[in-house]
Amino acid sequence: MNDINEIQTIIILIIIIILIKHIELEELLIASYSIEQEEEDFNILPLNLLYSQHNKEINELKKLNKLISNYWFNEICLNMQAFEFKRHFRLTRSTFEWLCCEIIPLLRRNSNEPEVNRITNGFKITRNFPNVIGAINGSHIPIKAPHLFPVDYFNRKGFYSIVLQAVVDHKKKFLDICVGWPGSMHDSRILINSNLYNKFNNQVTTHLNNKYILGDGGYPNLSWLIVPYKDIGRGLTQEQTYFNRKHSQTRIKVEQAFGLLKGRW
Incomplete structure:
Protein backbone atom coordinates (compact mmCIF):
# COMPACT_ATOMS: atom_id res chain seq x y z
CA MET A 1 0.00 0.00 0.00
CA ASN A 2 2.87 2.39 0.82
CA ASP A 3 4.38 1.76 -2.61
CA ILE A 4 1.04 2.54 -4.27
CA ASN A 5 0.74 5.79 -2.31
CA GLU A 6 4.27 6.77 -3.32
CA ILE A 7 3.54 6.10 -6.99
CA GLN A 8 0.34 8.18 -6.79
CA THR A 9 2.21 11.05 -5.15
CA ILE A 10 5.00 10.94 -7.75
CA ILE A 11 2.44 11.01 -10.59
CA ILE A 12 0.73 14.06 -9.09
CA LEU A 13 4.04 15.89 -8.64
CA ILE A 14 5.15 15.08 -12.18
CA ILE A 15 1.87 16.59 -13.42
CA ILE A 16 2.68 19.70 -11.38
CA ILE A 17 6.14 19.84 -12.96
CA ILE A 18 4.52 19.78 -16.40
CA LEU A 19 2.20 22.62 -15.39
CA ILE A 20 5.07 24.67 -13.98
CA LYS A 21 6.77 24.63 -17.37
CA HIS A 22 4.13 27.23 -18.31
CA ILE A 23 4.29 29.16 -15.06
CA GLU A 24 6.45 32.03 -13.92
CA LEU A 25 6.12 31.12 -10.28
CA GLU A 26 6.41 34.02 -7.88
CA GLU A 27 5.32 32.27 -4.69
CA LEU A 28 3.21 29.57 -3.19
CA LEU A 29 2.28 29.96 0.46
CA ILE A 30 0.70 27.16 2.45
CA ALA A 31 -2.14 27.93 4.87
CA SER A 32 -1.45 28.87 8.47
CA TYR A 33 -0.56 26.02 10.77
CA SER A 34 0.64 26.01 14.38
CA ILE A 35 3.70 24.00 15.31
CA GLU A 36 1.68 22.20 17.97
CA GLN A 37 -0.89 20.85 15.48
CA GLU A 38 -1.72 17.19 15.40
CA GLU A 39 0.35 14.86 13.26
CA GLU A 40 -2.41 14.52 10.66
CA ASP A 41 -2.28 18.26 9.98
CA PHE A 42 1.47 17.97 9.46
CA ASN A 43 0.97 15.43 6.69
CA ILE A 44 1.42 17.82 3.75
CA LEU A 45 3.35 17.30 0.54
CA PRO A 46 7.02 18.25 0.78
CA LEU A 47 6.51 20.26 -2.39
CA ASN A 48 4.66 22.81 -0.23
CA LEU A 49 7.71 23.02 2.01
CA LEU A 50 9.87 23.74 -1.03
CA TYR A 51 7.51 26.47 -2.20
CA SER A 52 7.38 28.06 1.23
CA GLN A 53 11.10 28.79 0.89
CA HIS A 54 10.36 30.70 -2.31
CA ASN A 55 7.91 33.13 -0.66
CA LYS A 56 8.91 36.78 -1.07
CA GLU A 57 5.93 38.68 0.36
CA ILE A 58 6.50 41.08 3.24
CA ASN A 59 3.05 40.84 4.83
CA GLU A 60 3.27 40.01 8.54
CA LEU A 61 0.93 37.04 8.24
CA LYS A 62 3.04 35.62 5.46
CA LYS A 63 6.18 36.17 7.52
CA LEU A 64 4.62 34.10 10.28
CA ASN A 65 3.70 31.33 7.86
CA LYS A 66 7.20 31.36 6.39
CA LEU A 67 8.77 31.19 9.85
CA ILE A 68 6.68 28.14 10.75
CA SER A 69 7.36 26.47 7.40
CA ASN A 70 11.10 27.06 7.75
CA TYR A 71 10.99 25.59 11.24
CA TRP A 72 9.30 22.44 9.91
CA PHE A 73 11.77 22.06 7.08
CA ASN A 74 15.01 22.90 8.88
CA GLU A 75 14.32 21.52 12.35
CA ILE A 76 11.94 18.63 11.70
CA CYS A 77 12.05 17.36 8.12
CA LEU A 78 15.82 17.44 7.71
CA ASN A 79 16.23 15.48 10.94
CA MET A 80 13.71 12.76 10.10
CA GLN A 81 14.74 9.18 9.69
CA ALA A 82 14.08 7.73 6.23
CA PHE A 83 11.06 5.73 7.37
CA GLU A 84 9.58 8.80 9.12
CA PHE A 85 9.96 10.95 6.00
CA LYS A 86 8.22 8.34 3.86
CA ARG A 87 5.42 7.86 6.40
CA HIS A 88 4.68 11.59 6.58
CA PHE A 89 5.01 12.49 2.90
CA ARG A 90 4.24 9.23 1.05
CA LEU A 91 7.52 9.25 -0.90
CA THR A 92 11.17 8.62 -0.13
CA ARG A 93 13.69 11.36 0.61
CA SER A 94 15.65 10.50 -2.54
CA THR A 95 12.50 10.93 -4.65
CA PHE A 96 11.82 14.29 -3.00
CA GLU A 97 15.38 15.45 -3.70
CA TRP A 98 15.03 14.38 -7.34
CA LEU A 99 11.78 16.35 -7.64
CA CYS A 100 13.48 19.41 -6.13
CA CYS A 101 16.21 19.22 -8.76
CA GLU A 102 13.56 18.97 -11.49
CA ILE A 103 11.38 21.80 -10.21
CA ILE A 104 13.82 24.48 -9.06
CA PRO A 105 15.09 25.37 -12.59
CA LEU A 106 11.48 25.89 -13.64
CA LEU A 107 10.62 28.37 -10.91
CA ARG A 108 12.38 31.30 -12.57
CA ARG A 109 11.29 31.05 -16.16
CA ASN A 110 11.18 34.55 -17.67
CA SER A 111 9.01 35.61 -20.57
CA ASN A 112 10.73 36.55 -23.81
Missing part, protein backbone atom coordinates in the same frame (compact mmCIF):
# COMPACT_ATOMS: atom_id res chain seq x y z
CA GLU A 113 9.63 38.54 -26.83
CA PRO A 114 8.77 35.58 -29.10
CA GLU A 115 6.65 34.11 -26.32
CA VAL A 116 4.86 37.43 -25.79
CA ASN A 117 4.16 37.73 -29.52
CA ARG A 118 2.81 34.19 -29.59
CA ILE A 119 0.36 35.01 -26.81
CA THR A 120 -0.82 38.35 -28.20
CA ASN A 121 -1.30 36.83 -31.65
CA GLY A 122 -3.22 33.96 -30.09
CA PHE A 123 -5.69 36.25 -28.33
CA LYS A 124 -6.08 38.37 -31.46
CA ILE A 125 -6.77 35.35 -33.67
CA THR A 126 -9.24 33.71 -31.29
CA ARG A 127 -11.19 36.79 -30.12
CA ASN A 128 -9.81 39.69 -32.18
CA PHE A 129 -8.65 41.43 -29.00
CA PRO A 130 -5.26 43.09 -29.70
CA ASN A 131 -2.21 43.37 -27.43
CA VAL A 132 -3.56 41.02 -24.74
CA ILE A 133 -0.87 39.06 -22.87
CA GLY A 134 -3.12 37.28 -20.39
CA ALA A 135 -6.34 37.00 -18.43
CA ILE A 136 -6.33 37.29 -14.63
CA ASN A 137 -8.70 36.12 -11.91
CA GLY A 138 -8.77 34.54 -8.48
CA SER A 139 -10.06 31.16 -7.34
CA HIS A 140 -10.73 29.85 -3.83
CA ILE A 141 -8.86 26.70 -2.81
CA PRO A 142 -10.72 24.99 0.08
CA ILE A 143 -8.73 24.24 3.24
CA LYS A 144 -9.41 23.08 6.78
CA ALA A 145 -9.96 25.87 9.29
CA PRO A 146 -6.42 26.87 10.36
CA HIS A 147 -5.52 27.26 14.03
CA LEU A 148 -4.11 30.74 13.43
CA PHE A 149 -6.45 33.55 12.31
CA PRO A 150 -9.30 31.26 11.13
CA VAL A 151 -11.68 34.18 10.53
CA ASP A 152 -9.32 35.62 7.92
CA TYR A 153 -9.63 32.45 5.86
CA PHE A 154 -13.45 32.28 5.90
CA ASN A 155 -14.56 33.58 2.49
CA ARG A 156 -17.79 35.20 1.30
CA LYS A 157 -18.89 31.87 -0.20
CA GLY A 158 -19.11 30.33 3.23
CA PHE A 159 -16.02 28.11 3.55
CA TYR A 160 -12.35 28.33 4.54
CA SER A 161 -9.93 28.87 1.70
CA ILE A 162 -6.76 30.40 0.37
CA VAL A 163 -6.90 32.38 -2.87
CA LEU A 164 -5.09 31.45 -6.05
CA GLN A 165 -4.51 34.48 -8.31
CA ALA A 166 -3.49 33.40 -11.79
CA VAL A 167 -2.75 34.83 -15.22
CA VAL A 168 -3.23 32.50 -18.20
CA ASP A 169 -2.69 32.77 -21.94
CA HIS A 170 -5.06 32.07 -24.84
CA LYS A 171 -4.39 28.33 -24.51
CA LYS A 172 -5.25 28.34 -20.79
CA LYS A 173 -1.62 27.87 -19.80
CA PHE A 174 -0.60 29.42 -16.48
CA LEU A 175 1.86 32.29 -16.87
CA ASP A 176 1.93 33.73 -13.34
CA ILE A 177 0.46 32.73 -9.99
CA CYS A 178 0.21 34.20 -6.51
CA VAL A 179 -1.32 31.87 -3.94
CA GLY A 180 -1.72 31.75 -0.18
CA TRP A 181 -3.63 34.88 0.77
CA PRO A 182 -6.59 34.31 3.15
CA GLY A 183 -9.97 33.62 1.57
CA SER A 184 -11.55 36.79 2.99
CA MET A 185 -9.15 39.07 1.11
CA HIS A 186 -10.50 40.90 -1.95
CA ASP A 187 -9.02 40.21 -5.38
CA SER A 188 -7.83 43.81 -5.76
CA ARG A 189 -5.86 43.68 -2.49
CA ILE A 190 -4.23 40.42 -3.48
CA LEU A 191 -3.21 41.94 -6.80
CA ILE A 192 -1.69 45.03 -5.18
CA ASN A 193 0.34 42.84 -2.83
CA SER A 194 1.58 40.51 -5.56
CA ASN A 195 4.91 40.53 -7.35
CA LEU A 196 3.02 40.77 -10.64
CA TYR A 197 1.75 44.22 -9.61
CA ASN A 198 5.19 45.31 -8.43
CA LYS A 199 6.82 44.25 -11.69
CA PHE A 200 4.41 46.20 -13.88
CA ASN A 201 4.31 49.29 -11.66
CA ASN A 202 8.10 49.40 -11.33
CA GLN A 203 8.47 48.93 -15.10
CA VAL A 204 10.51 45.76 -14.71
CA THR A 205 8.54 44.30 -17.61
CA THR A 206 9.65 46.82 -20.25
CA HIS A 207 9.29 44.17 -22.97
CA LEU A 208 5.54 44.20 -22.19
CA ASN A 209 4.97 47.89 -22.89
CA ASN A 210 1.63 48.58 -24.58
CA LYS A 211 0.47 45.06 -23.68
CA TYR A 212 -2.50 44.39 -21.43
CA ILE A 213 -3.94 41.87 -19.01
CA LEU A 214 -7.72 41.47 -18.89
CA GLY A 215 -9.48 41.27 -15.51
CA ASP A 216 -13.04 41.40 -14.22
CA GLY A 217 -14.71 44.30 -12.42
CA GLY A 218 -13.17 43.30 -9.10
CA TYR A 219 -9.81 44.68 -10.22
CA PRO A 220 -8.72 48.31 -10.65
CA ASN A 221 -8.41 49.72 -14.15
CA LEU A 222 -4.69 50.32 -14.73
CA SER A 223 -2.42 51.18 -17.62
CA TRP A 224 -1.59 47.48 -18.00
CA LEU A 225 -4.82 45.95 -16.65
CA ILE A 226 -8.10 46.47 -18.51
CA VAL A 227 -11.44 45.81 -16.82
CA PRO A 228 -14.99 46.05 -18.24
CA TYR A 229 -16.97 49.29 -18.36
CA LYS A 230 -19.10 49.75 -15.24
CA ASP A 231 -22.73 50.79 -15.39
CA ILE A 232 -23.04 53.58 -12.82
CA GLY A 233 -26.76 54.07 -13.36
CA ARG A 234 -26.90 55.78 -16.74
CA GLY A 235 -26.59 52.64 -18.81
CA LEU A 236 -23.85 51.67 -21.21
CA THR A 237 -23.51 52.78 -24.80
CA GLN A 238 -23.74 50.25 -27.61
CA GLU A 239 -19.99 50.43 -28.07
CA GLN A 240 -19.34 49.87 -24.36
CA THR A 241 -21.71 46.90 -24.27
CA TYR A 242 -19.95 45.38 -27.29
CA PHE A 243 -16.56 45.94 -25.67
CA ASN A 244 -17.69 44.26 -22.44
CA ARG A 245 -18.98 41.25 -24.37
CA LYS A 246 -15.69 40.80 -26.25
CA HIS A 247 -13.79 41.38 -23.02
CA SER A 248 -15.78 38.63 -21.26
CA GLN A 249 -15.37 36.20 -24.16
CA THR A 250 -11.61 36.71 -24.05
CA ARG A 251 -11.24 36.72 -20.27
CA ILE A 252 -13.13 33.43 -19.87
CA LYS A 253 -9.87 31.58 -20.61
CA VAL A 254 -8.79 31.99 -17.00
CA GLU A 255 -12.05 30.51 -15.68
CA GLN A 256 -11.64 27.57 -18.03
CA ALA A 257 -8.06 27.10 -16.83
CA PHE A 258 -9.21 26.96 -13.20
CA GLY A 259 -11.80 24.36 -14.16
CA LEU A 260 -9.20 22.19 -15.88
CA LEU A 261 -6.79 22.51 -12.95
CA LYS A 262 -9.37 21.52 -10.34
CA GLY A 263 -10.61 18.71 -12.56
CA ARG A 264 -7.27 16.94 -12.17
CA TRP A 265 -8.09 16.09 -8.55
Whole structure:
Protein backbone atom coordinates (compact mmCIF):
# COMPACT_ATOMS: atom_id res chain seq x y z
CA MET A 1 0.00 0.00 0.00
CA ASN A 2 2.87 2.39 0.82
CA ASP A 3 4.38 1.76 -2.61
CA ILE A 4 1.04 2.54 -4.27
CA ASN A 5 0.74 5.79 -2.31
CA GLU A 6 4.27 6.77 -3.32
CA ILE A 7 3.54 6.10 -6.99
CA GLN A 8 0.34 8.18 -6.79
CA THR A 9 2.21 11.05 -5.15
CA ILE A 10 5.00 10.94 -7.75
CA ILE A 11 2.44 11.01 -10.59
CA ILE A 12 0.73 14.06 -9.09
CA LEU A 13 4.04 15.89 -8.64
CA ILE A 14 5.15 15.08 -12.18
CA ILE A 15 1.87 16.59 -13.42
CA ILE A 16 2.68 19.70 -11.38
CA ILE A 17 6.14 19.84 -12.96
CA ILE A 18 4.52 19.78 -16.40
CA LEU A 19 2.20 22.62 -15.39
CA ILE A 20 5.07 24.67 -13.98
CA LYS A 21 6.77 24.63 -17.37
CA HIS A 22 4.13 27.23 -18.31
CA ILE A 23 4.29 29.16 -15.06
CA GLU A 24 6.45 32.03 -13.92
CA LEU A 25 6.12 31.12 -10.28
CA GLU A 26 6.41 34.02 -7.88
CA GLU A 27 5.32 32.27 -4.69
CA LEU A 28 3.21 29.57 -3.19
CA LEU A 29 2.28 29.96 0.46
CA ILE A 30 0.70 27.16 2.45
CA ALA A 31 -2.14 27.93 4.87
CA SER A 32 -1.45 28.87 8.47
CA TYR A 33 -0.56 26.02 10.77
CA SER A 34 0.64 26.01 14.38
CA ILE A 35 3.70 24.00 15.31
CA GLU A 36 1.68 22.20 17.97
CA GLN A 37 -0.89 20.85 15.48
CA GLU A 38 -1.72 17.19 15.40
CA GLU A 39 0.35 14.86 13.26
CA GLU A 40 -2.41 14.52 10.66
CA ASP A 41 -2.28 18.26 9.98
CA PHE A 42 1.47 17.97 9.46
CA ASN A 43 0.97 15.43 6.69
CA ILE A 44 1.42 17.82 3.75
CA LEU A 45 3.35 17.30 0.54
CA PRO A 46 7.02 18.25 0.78
CA LEU A 47 6.51 20.26 -2.39
CA ASN A 48 4.66 22.81 -0.23
CA LEU A 49 7.71 23.02 2.01
CA LEU A 50 9.87 23.74 -1.03
CA TYR A 51 7.51 26.47 -2.20
CA SER A 52 7.38 28.06 1.23
CA GLN A 53 11.10 28.79 0.89
CA HIS A 54 10.36 30.70 -2.31
CA ASN A 55 7.91 33.13 -0.66
CA LYS A 56 8.91 36.78 -1.07
CA GLU A 57 5.93 38.68 0.36
CA ILE A 58 6.50 41.08 3.24
CA ASN A 59 3.05 40.84 4.83
CA GLU A 60 3.27 40.01 8.54
CA LEU A 61 0.93 37.04 8.24
CA LYS A 62 3.04 35.62 5.46
CA LYS A 63 6.18 36.17 7.52
CA LEU A 64 4.62 34.10 10.28
CA ASN A 65 3.70 31.33 7.86
CA LYS A 66 7.20 31.36 6.39
CA LEU A 67 8.77 31.19 9.85
CA ILE A 68 6.68 28.14 10.75
CA SER A 69 7.36 26.47 7.40
CA ASN A 70 11.10 27.06 7.75
CA TYR A 71 10.99 25.59 11.24
CA TRP A 72 9.30 22.44 9.91
CA PHE A 73 11.77 22.06 7.08
CA ASN A 74 15.01 22.90 8.88
CA GLU A 75 14.32 21.52 12.35
CA ILE A 76 11.94 18.63 11.70
CA CYS A 77 12.05 17.36 8.12
CA LEU A 78 15.82 17.44 7.71
CA ASN A 79 16.23 15.48 10.94
CA MET A 80 13.71 12.76 10.10
CA GLN A 81 14.74 9.18 9.69
CA ALA A 82 14.08 7.73 6.23
CA PHE A 83 11.06 5.73 7.37
CA GLU A 84 9.58 8.80 9.12
CA PHE A 85 9.96 10.95 6.00
CA LYS A 86 8.22 8.34 3.86
CA ARG A 87 5.42 7.86 6.40
CA HIS A 88 4.68 11.59 6.58
CA PHE A 89 5.01 12.49 2.90
CA ARG A 90 4.24 9.23 1.05
CA LEU A 91 7.52 9.25 -0.90
CA THR A 92 11.17 8.62 -0.13
CA ARG A 93 13.69 11.36 0.61
CA SER A 94 15.65 10.50 -2.54
CA THR A 95 12.50 10.93 -4.65
CA PHE A 96 11.82 14.29 -3.00
CA GLU A 97 15.38 15.45 -3.70
CA TRP A 98 15.03 14.38 -7.34
CA LEU A 99 11.78 16.35 -7.64
CA CYS A 100 13.48 19.41 -6.13
CA CYS A 101 16.21 19.22 -8.76
CA GLU A 102 13.56 18.97 -11.49
CA ILE A 103 11.38 21.80 -10.21
CA ILE A 104 13.82 24.48 -9.06
CA PRO A 105 15.09 25.37 -12.59
CA LEU A 106 11.48 25.89 -13.64
CA LEU A 107 10.62 28.37 -10.91
CA ARG A 108 12.38 31.30 -12.57
CA ARG A 109 11.29 31.05 -16.16
CA ASN A 110 11.18 34.55 -17.67
CA SER A 111 9.01 35.61 -20.57
CA ASN A 112 10.73 36.55 -23.81
CA GLU A 113 9.63 38.54 -26.83
CA PRO A 114 8.77 35.58 -29.10
CA GLU A 115 6.65 34.11 -26.32
CA VAL A 116 4.86 37.43 -25.79
CA ASN A 117 4.16 37.73 -29.52
CA ARG A 118 2.81 34.19 -29.59
CA ILE A 119 0.36 35.01 -26.81
CA THR A 120 -0.82 38.35 -28.20
CA ASN A 121 -1.30 36.83 -31.65
CA GLY A 122 -3.22 33.96 -30.09
CA PHE A 123 -5.69 36.25 -28.33
CA LYS A 124 -6.08 38.37 -31.46
CA ILE A 125 -6.77 35.35 -33.67
CA THR A 126 -9.24 33.71 -31.29
CA ARG A 127 -11.19 36.79 -30.12
CA ASN A 128 -9.81 39.69 -32.18
CA PHE A 129 -8.65 41.43 -29.00
CA PRO A 130 -5.26 43.09 -29.70
CA ASN A 131 -2.21 43.37 -27.43
CA VAL A 132 -3.56 41.02 -24.74
CA ILE A 133 -0.87 39.06 -22.87
CA GLY A 134 -3.12 37.28 -20.39
CA ALA A 135 -6.34 37.00 -18.43
CA ILE A 136 -6.33 37.29 -14.63
CA ASN A 137 -8.70 36.12 -11.91
CA GLY A 138 -8.77 34.54 -8.48
CA SER A 139 -10.06 31.16 -7.34
CA HIS A 140 -10.73 29.85 -3.83
CA ILE A 141 -8.86 26.70 -2.81
CA PRO A 142 -10.72 24.99 0.08
CA ILE A 143 -8.73 24.24 3.24
CA LYS A 144 -9.41 23.08 6.78
CA ALA A 145 -9.96 25.87 9.29
CA PRO A 146 -6.42 26.87 10.36
CA HIS A 147 -5.52 27.26 14.03
CA LEU A 148 -4.11 30.74 13.43
CA PHE A 149 -6.45 33.55 12.31
CA PRO A 150 -9.30 31.26 11.13
CA VAL A 151 -11.68 34.18 10.53
CA ASP A 152 -9.32 35.62 7.92
CA TYR A 153 -9.63 32.45 5.86
CA PHE A 154 -13.45 32.28 5.90
CA ASN A 155 -14.56 33.58 2.49
CA ARG A 156 -17.79 35.20 1.30
CA LYS A 157 -18.89 31.87 -0.20
CA GLY A 158 -19.11 30.33 3.23
CA PHE A 159 -16.02 28.11 3.55
CA TYR A 160 -12.35 28.33 4.54
CA SER A 161 -9.93 28.87 1.70
CA ILE A 162 -6.76 30.40 0.37
CA VAL A 163 -6.90 32.38 -2.87
CA LEU A 164 -5.09 31.45 -6.05
CA GLN A 165 -4.51 34.48 -8.31
CA ALA A 166 -3.49 33.40 -11.79
CA VAL A 167 -2.75 34.83 -15.22
CA VAL A 168 -3.23 32.50 -18.20
CA ASP A 169 -2.69 32.77 -21.94
CA HIS A 170 -5.06 32.07 -24.84
CA LYS A 171 -4.39 28.33 -24.51
CA LYS A 172 -5.25 28.34 -20.79
CA LYS A 173 -1.62 27.87 -19.80
CA PHE A 174 -0.60 29.42 -16.48
CA LEU A 175 1.86 32.29 -16.87
CA ASP A 176 1.93 33.73 -13.34
CA ILE A 177 0.46 32.73 -9.99
CA CYS A 178 0.21 34.20 -6.51
CA VAL A 179 -1.32 31.87 -3.94
CA GLY A 180 -1.72 31.75 -0.18
CA TRP A 181 -3.63 34.88 0.77
CA PRO A 182 -6.59 34.31 3.15
CA GLY A 183 -9.97 33.62 1.57
CA SER A 184 -11.55 36.79 2.99
CA MET A 185 -9.15 39.07 1.11
CA HIS A 186 -10.50 40.90 -1.95
CA ASP A 187 -9.02 40.21 -5.38
CA SER A 188 -7.83 43.81 -5.76
CA ARG A 189 -5.86 43.68 -2.49
CA ILE A 190 -4.23 40.42 -3.48
CA LEU A 191 -3.21 41.94 -6.80
CA ILE A 192 -1.69 45.03 -5.18
CA ASN A 193 0.34 42.84 -2.83
CA SER A 194 1.58 40.51 -5.56
CA ASN A 195 4.91 40.53 -7.35
CA LEU A 196 3.02 40.77 -10.64
CA TYR A 197 1.75 44.22 -9.61
CA ASN A 198 5.19 45.31 -8.43
CA LYS A 199 6.82 44.25 -11.69
CA PHE A 200 4.41 46.20 -13.88
CA ASN A 201 4.31 49.29 -11.66
CA ASN A 202 8.10 49.40 -11.33
CA GLN A 203 8.47 48.93 -15.10
CA VAL A 204 10.51 45.76 -14.71
CA THR A 205 8.54 44.30 -17.61
CA THR A 206 9.65 46.82 -20.25
CA HIS A 207 9.29 44.17 -22.97
CA LEU A 208 5.54 44.20 -22.19
CA ASN A 209 4.97 47.89 -22.89
CA ASN A 210 1.63 48.58 -24.58
CA LYS A 211 0.47 45.06 -23.68
CA TYR A 212 -2.50 44.39 -21.43
CA ILE A 213 -3.94 41.87 -19.01
CA LEU A 214 -7.72 41.47 -18.89
CA GLY A 215 -9.48 41.27 -15.51
CA ASP A 216 -13.04 41.40 -14.22
CA GLY A 217 -14.71 44.30 -12.42
CA GLY A 218 -13.17 43.30 -9.10
CA TYR A 219 -9.81 44.68 -10.22
CA PRO A 220 -8.72 48.31 -10.65
CA ASN A 221 -8.41 49.72 -14.15
CA LEU A 222 -4.69 50.32 -14.73
CA SER A 223 -2.42 51.18 -17.62
CA TRP A 224 -1.59 47.48 -18.00
CA LEU A 225 -4.82 45.95 -16.65
CA ILE A 226 -8.10 46.47 -18.51
CA VAL A 227 -11.44 45.81 -16.82
CA PRO A 228 -14.99 46.05 -18.24
CA TYR A 229 -16.97 49.29 -18.36
CA LYS A 230 -19.10 49.75 -15.24
CA ASP A 231 -22.73 50.79 -15.39
CA ILE A 232 -23.04 53.58 -12.82
CA GLY A 233 -26.76 54.07 -13.36
CA ARG A 234 -26.90 55.78 -16.74
CA GLY A 235 -26.59 52.64 -18.81
CA LEU A 236 -23.85 51.67 -21.21
CA THR A 237 -23.51 52.78 -24.80
CA GLN A 238 -23.74 50.25 -27.61
CA GLU A 239 -19.99 50.43 -28.07
CA GLN A 240 -19.34 49.87 -24.36
CA THR A 241 -21.71 46.90 -24.27
CA TYR A 242 -19.95 45.38 -27.29
CA PHE A 243 -16.56 45.94 -25.67
CA ASN A 244 -17.69 44.26 -22.44
CA ARG A 245 -18.98 41.25 -24.37
CA LYS A 246 -15.69 40.80 -26.25
CA HIS A 247 -13.79 41.38 -23.02
CA SER A 248 -15.78 38.63 -21.26
CA GLN A 249 -15.37 36.20 -24.16
CA THR A 250 -11.61 36.71 -24.05
CA ARG A 251 -11.24 36.72 -20.27
CA ILE A 252 -13.13 33.43 -19.87
CA LYS A 253 -9.87 31.58 -20.61
CA VAL A 254 -8.79 31.99 -17.00
CA GLU A 255 -12.05 30.51 -15.68
CA GLN A 256 -11.64 27.57 -18.03
CA ALA A 257 -8.06 27.10 -16.83
CA PHE A 258 -9.21 26.96 -13.20
CA GLY A 259 -11.80 24.36 -14.16
CA LEU A 260 -9.20 22.19 -15.88
CA LEU A 261 -6.79 22.51 -12.95
CA LYS A 262 -9.37 21.52 -10.34
CA GLY A 263 -10.61 18.71 -12.56
CA ARG A 264 -7.27 16.94 -12.17
CA TRP A 265 -8.09 16.09 -8.55
